[in-house]
Amino acid sequence: MDPFESLDLFDIDALLTEEERMIRDTVRQFASDKILPCIREHTREGTLPRHLIPEMGELGLLGANLEGYDCAGLGPVAYGLIMQEIERADSGLRSFVSVQGALAMYPIHDFGSEEQKQKWLPPMARGEKIGCFGLTEPDFGSNPAGLRTRARKDGDSWILNGNKMWITNGTTADIAVIWARTEEGVFRGFLVEKGTPGLEAIEIRGKYSLRASDTAELVLEDCRIPAENVLPKTEGLKYALKCLNQARYGIAWGAIGAAQACFDEALRYSKERIQFGKPIASFQLVQQKLAHIATEITKSQLLCLRLGRLKEKGDIRHYQISVAKRNNVFHALEAARTCRDILGGNGILDEYHSMRHMMNLETVFTYEGTHDIHALIIAEHLTGIAAYE
Amino acid sequence: MKCVVCLKRVPDTGTRIKIDSSGTAIDDTDVEWIVNPYDEFAITEALTHRGSDGEVIILALGPEETTKEIRTALAMGADQGILLQVQRPPTDPLQTAQVLASALKELEFDLLFFGCRGVDDDNCAVGPMVASILDIPLLSDVIQFDVEGSKATVQRETEGGHEIGNMPLPCGITTQKGLNEPKLPSLPGIMKAKKKPLEIRPVELPDSSLEIVEMSFPPDRPPGKIVGEGADAVPELIRVLQEEAKVL
Numbered sequence: 001m002d003p004f005e006s007l008d009l010f011d012i013d014a015l016l017t018e019e020e021r022m023i024r025d026t027v028r029q030f031a032s033d034k035i036l037p038c039i040r041e042h043t044r045e046g047t048l049p050r051h052l053i054p055e056m057g058e059l060g061l062l063g064a065n066l067e068g069y070d071c072a073g074l075g076p077v078a079y080g081l082i083m084q085e086i087e088r089a090d091s092g093l094r095s096f097v098s099v100q101g102a103l104a105m106y107p108i109h110d111f112g113s114e115e116q117k118q119k120w121l122p123p124m125a126r127g128e129k130i131g132c133f134g135l136t137e138p139d140f141g142s143n144p145a146g147l148r149t150r151a152r153k154d155g156d157s158w159i160l161n162g163n164k165m166w167i168t169n170g171t172t173a174d175i176a177v178i179w180a181r182t183e184e185g186v187f188r189g190f191l192v193e194k195g196t197p198g199l200e201a202i203e204i205r206g207k208y209s210l211r212a213s214d215t216a217e218l219v220l221e222d223c224r225i226p227a228e229n230v231l232p233k234t235e236g237l238k239y240a241l242k243c244l245n246q247a248r249y250g251i252a253w254g255a256i257g258a259a260q261a262c263f264d265e266a267l268r269y270s271k272e273r274i275q276f277g278k279p280i281a282s283f284q285l286v287q288q289k290l291a292h293i294a295t296e297i298t299k300s301q302l303l304c305l306r307l308g309r310l311k312e313k314g315d316i317r318h319y320q321i322s323v324a325k326r327n328n329v330f331h332a333l334e335a336a337r338t339c340r341d342i343l344g345g346n347g348i349l350d351e352y353h354s355m356r357h358m359m360n361l362e363t364v365f366t367y368e369g370t371h372d373i374h375a376l377i378i379a380e381h382l383t384g385i386a387a388y389e
Numbered sequence: 390m391k392c393v394v395c396l397k398r399v400p401d402t403g404t405r406i407k408i409d410s411s412g413t414a415i416d417d418t419d420v421e422w423i424v425n426p427y428d429e430f431a432i433t434e435a436l437t438h439r440g441s442d443g444e445v446i447i448l449a450l451g452p453e454e455t456t457k458e459i460r461t462a463l464a465m466g467a468d469q470g471i472l473l474q475v476q477r478p479p480t481d482p483l484q485t486a487q488v489l490a491s492a493l494k495e496l497e498f499d500l501l502f503f504g505c506r507g508v509d510d511d512n513c514a515v516g517p518m519v520a521s522i523l524d525i526p527l528l529s530d531v532i533q534f535d536v537e538g539s540k541a542t543v544q545r546e547t548e549g550g551h552e553i554g555n556m557p558l559p560c561g562i563t564t565q566k567g568l569n570e571p572k573l574p575s576l577p578g579i580m581k582a583k584k585k586p587l588e589i590r591p592v593e594l595p596d597s598s599l600e601i602v603e604m605s606f607p608p609d610r611p612p613g614k615i616v617g618e619g620a621d622a623v624p625e626l627i628r629v630l631q632e633e634a635k636v637l
Contacts, residue, residue, distance in 0.1 A: 003403040018457065022464060022579045030573055060576030072576040082576075 004032060004088070004264055009298045015305060016077065023078045027085035030059060035089035040350050042212040046205070048096065048172065049212060057127025061086070061097055063105035069121035071105070077308035080253035084304075087254030088261045091360035092213030094254045099168045100124065102246035104131025107177050107189055110242070111233035116191065120175060132173035134164035134218050135240050141165075142373050143388070144179075145237055149220065151180040151190060151230075158190060158230060160198070160223040166367065170216025171201040177231070178220065179240050189231040189239060198223030209363040245318055248368050252307065252324035255332035256300050258361055262332075262354040263293050266339035269352075273344070280342070289338050296331040303327060319381040326374035333361040390443040390536065392435035393498040394467065395489055395519070397425040398451045398458045398478070399509040413601045414480070415509075424458045427504025429465075429571035430564035435502050436466045437569070438536055444468040446496065450488055451478045456587060463582035464574030470587040480510065481599040486518035488592050493523060500541070501561035505530050516563040527561035528554055532568050 006028075013021060034052055042049045056062055060072035065079035074082075087094035105124050108116055108131075123129040140147045149162025160180055167176075176192045176199070192199055200219045207215060233239065267290060270281035280286050303324050310316045336358035340347040347355055365371055373388070380386045400406065401421040409416040424432075435445045445467040449455050452475065459470035473492055479485050493501065503516035513529070520527030532551075533544035539558045544551055546565065574582070616625045630637045 018460065019579055019583060022461065022574070022582075023576055026464075026573050026576070026579065058575060059573060060578075064576055072580065074576060074580065078576075 004028070004261070006260055007263060007294055007297050008301075009294060010302065012298075012301050012305060016081075020075075020078050020081060023074065024081040024085060026059070027061065027082050028088070030055075030061075031085050031089035035086070035093055039090050039093075039212060039356075043090075043092075043350065043356055044211075046207065046211045048169075048214045049093065050172070052093070053096075053127040053130070055127075056097065057125060060125075061101075062127055063101040063109070063121065063125050065101070066105060066109045066121070066125075069109070069117055070125040071109075071121065072125075075308075076249070076311035077305065080250065080304055080308050083250040083254040084257035084260075086257065088257035090212055091254065091258055091357065091364050092210040094250075094257070095168050095210060095213050098247050098250050098254070099133055100127075100131055102250055103133035103243050104169075104173075104175065104177055106246050107133075107231055107234070107239070107243050108191070111189060111231040111239055112191075113228070113232050115228070116231070120191075124175075129174040130169055130172045131175045131177065132167050132169040132216075132218075133243065134167055134176050134178040135244075136164065136166050138163055138165045138217075142370060144240065147179065147181065147187075149178065149180040151182050151188060153183070153227070154224070156227045157224045158227060160190060160192065160220040160225065162220050164218040164220070166204070167201070167216045167218050168210075169214050170218055171203050172214045173201070176218060177243075178218070179237075186235055187237040187240065189234040190225060191229040191231065192220070192223060192225055193229075196223055196225060209359045211359075241318075244368060245321055248321050248325045249307065249311065249316075251364060251368055252300075252321065252328045253304050255325075255328035255361070255364065256297060256304060258357045258364075259293065259297050259300065259328075259332035259335040262336045262339035262357050263290075263297060265352060265354055266290070266293075266342040269343050269346075286342060289342060293335040293338060296335065300324075300328040300331060317381075319378050322369065322374040322377040325369065326371055326378070329361065329364050330371060333358065333365050336361050390438045390440055390499045391497065392438055392443065392445045392500045392502065393493060393496055394428065394431045394435045394445060394447050394462065394502045395515070396428045396432070396447050396449040396458060396462055397504070397507045397509075397515075398422050398449065398455045399425045399507055402426065402508060408604050408606070413604055415604070422454065422458065424461050425504050425507050425509075427506055427508070427564060427566070428462075429504075430566065430568045431502035431504050432462050432465050432467060433569045433571045434534055434562075434564055435500065438500055438534075439468075443499075446471065446498070448489060448492060448496075449473065450475060450485055450592070452476060453589065456589070459587055460582050461574060463585045463587070464579040465572065466574075466578060467585075469585055472587065472589045473592045474589050475592060475594060479594055479597065480601050481597040482510070482512045482514035483518060483599070484594050484597050486515050486522060487595050489515070490519045490522040492590075492592075493519065499558050500536065501525070501527070501559065503561065503563045505563040505565045513563075516561060520561045525559050525561060526556040527563070528556065529563040530565040531562040532565050534562055534564075534568065 064072040064074045067073045152159045174194045178190045178192050198221045201216045204215045273280045307324050339354040376387045401423045407416040447462040447467045447470040450473040506513040528543045535542045541556045543554050
């Protein structure tokens with residue numbers, strides 16, 4: 001296969017620093033050399049390519065935007081470009097990196113005690129320890145404020161009870177960040193180690209989407225953890241939502257990668273596939289599709305770059321992240337569907353990537369705040385009225 | 390060990406090469422540039438022989454933009470870079486070797502590394518030429534390299550076998566595929582590379598006695614021929630293979 005050619009209609013490359021371009025190119029090569037050659041098998045088998053985790057750690061991909069504790073300490077744009085390039089290969093692998101960095105390492109880094117940081121962050125950065133994030137429950141997805149998992153103080157312990165659903169890295173994780181309500185009604189984050197009696201991770205099977213990702217249900221039944229395993233600074237749901245903001249920011253970038261992969265594939269195919277005696281790329285209907293996808297990718301790129309520069313200055317707002325996540329994932333999914341269409345019958349085979357991206361993006365469209373919930377977040381900012389309350 | 394790696398900036402191997410209007414050089418307008426892939430073996434090998442008190446210096450001849458490829462080598466772990474800056478890299482390998490050798494004379498290195506060839510001009514010449522000018526031993530196409538004390542042991546691939554040889558330090562090698570597995574620069578390495586020293590020295594090229602007269606692409610392959618379908622086509626296929634292609 002010819003090497004991937006990324007679309008850059010607006011010379012956005014020129015707006016990146018030399019380091020940002022180098023980081024992007026390095027991760028792009030990692031995705032081409034290591035992820036793409038094995039992604040079809042893992043998708044077929046429904047398995048996470050675990051063998052890549054140490055290498056991702058060595059490269060510095062895990063918790064790459066965090067400072068200290070053996071993390072790479074990259075800026076927001078470089079971090080976003082990592083997500084873009086990993087998701088160019090597969091949304092499942094990007095989900096792994098997002099959850100490890102933004103949902104497990106980030107809360108330990110920002111809300112944890114010094115001991116917790118020292119114990120967990122360096123091995124997590126190296127990929128030796130894996131983390132997951134338990135907020136969503138079977139009955140509480142878009143409405144996390146209603147979650148039922150309870151934490152009861154008992155002497156020097158906390159006792160956790162409840163169920164967590166759709167937990168990426170769930171069966172792999174050495175450490176789970178579990179969100180629960182205390183008897184006083186306060187939302188707090190707890191670190192629950194693998195093997196703690198009362199914690200069970202059950203793999204969710206039968207997925208059409210994110211097949212190369214580990215997705216589980218976590219059951220906590222009188223799960224007793226030491227009192228010091230609470231994340232000290234978490235007092236309220238907003239700390240969980242801060243984690244989601246980190247992850248959603250990365251997803252907005254990641255979606256560009258998935259869209260780019262599909263576009264690259266469909267563009268090549270359309271120039272090579274001959275029907276009625278000429279390449280299908282010469283037909284106006286196909287040209288219109290390609291032009292539309294390329295335009296939407298360009299808009300997504302500009303949105304993310306501006307978002308990243310705002311984050312760099314510390315001026316980012318949650319509704320801006322919602323605009324980017326909602327827009328970019330919507331258009332990536334639309335692009336993947338259109339590219340599958342351009343590929344014709346061949347597009348349903350796993351020899352091609354667009355349909356895998358399409359199926360993955362159906363999840364990305366729903367998780368980390370559904371498309372509709374993000375509309376409500378944006379509209380709450382516009383109107384001052386929260387429709388979900 | 391003090392190691393020096395001579396690095397070349399070459400067009401990305403995926404680039405579609407175009408010949409410019411002069412007909413004697415490539416048109417570099419839309420070319421993506423990369424570190425010569427064989428030089429990645431050289432950098433990786435140098436890093437393994439650096440030791441705790443040594444250093445790895447990257448030496449390159451090229452236009453100012455070559456700092457990007459030197460930074461890549463620094464991100465892989467090298468300590469400092471020197472760019473011998475010219476407007477346009479020479480096509481005569483002897484000119485390159487002379488300029489590199491005069492810079493190397495000041496560096497007092499123990500080990501000198503080159504990729505076995507640049508994937509652009511494929512001359513395989515600069516490494517041996519430099520060693521010859523400096524009057525140091527060099528072995529080419531190395532697939533295993535060990536240093537003990539002041540002696541280097543080298544394994545090379547030869548036609549149908551292997552050859553093992555020794556050289557005293559200082560010495561040089563040109564690196565062949567199989568010597569090691571080059572690693573991607575790590576992201577913290579990329580961030581650190583920015584702060585590492587990179588000196589730019591403008592240099593004059595010596596005169597060249599080599600002239601590129603013409604560059605051309607290989608002729609287009611002739612189109613295939615379909616002689617028929619199924620078993621009925623076999624006699625005709627055999628006839629064509631015997632009489633036209635003359636391979637049977």
